[in-house]
Amino acid sequence: xxxxxxxxxxxxxxxxxxxxxxxxxxxxxxxxxxxxxxxxxxxxxxxxxxxxxxxxxxxxxxxxxxxxxxxxxxxxxxxxxxxxxxxxxxxxxxxxxxxxxxx
Numbered sequence: 577x578x579x580x581x582x583x584x585x586x587x588x589x590x591x592x593x594x595x596x597x598x599x600x601x602x603x604x605x606x607x608x609x610x611x612x613x614x615x616x617x618x619x620x621x622x623x624x625x626x627x628x629x630x631x632x633x634x635x636x637x638x639x640x641x642x643x644x645x646x647x648x649x650x651x652x653x654x655x656x657x658x659x660x661x662x663x664x665x666x667x668x669x670x671x672x673x674x675x676x677x678x679x
Contacts, residue, residue: 588658588667596670597656597663598633598643601625608650610635625650 601618602625604610614634616626626634637644643653657663 588663596667597653597658598636599627599631599670600633600666602633602650602652605651609648610645610650614645 604615604623604625610625614626615623617623628634632638633643635643635645635649643649
């Protein structure tokens with residue numbers, strides 16, 4: 577997977593991997609029809625998208641940096657608006673965490 581390049585004040589672009597949405601915990605809903613090999617259950621019982629050892633959603637196609645199940649992605653992913661308020665907030669938080677880890 578490519579390293580994340582965060583510029584919290586700029587626009588997110590999946591092709592440059594500026595967005596961190598593919599590292600969020602994606603809680604699945606009963607209506608989501610995700611193949612079971614891409615999911616897991618947390619200790620608290622939540623059914624979620626699985627993540628790879630680096631924390632990326634396992635549905636991310638690392639060679640193309642896009643969602644490998646885009647047409648059938650979970651409902652919460654469908655509602656996530658790139659460059660919307662939540663997107664900007666999580667990118668800023670992620671950038672702050674990265675800056676703090678370098679001090």
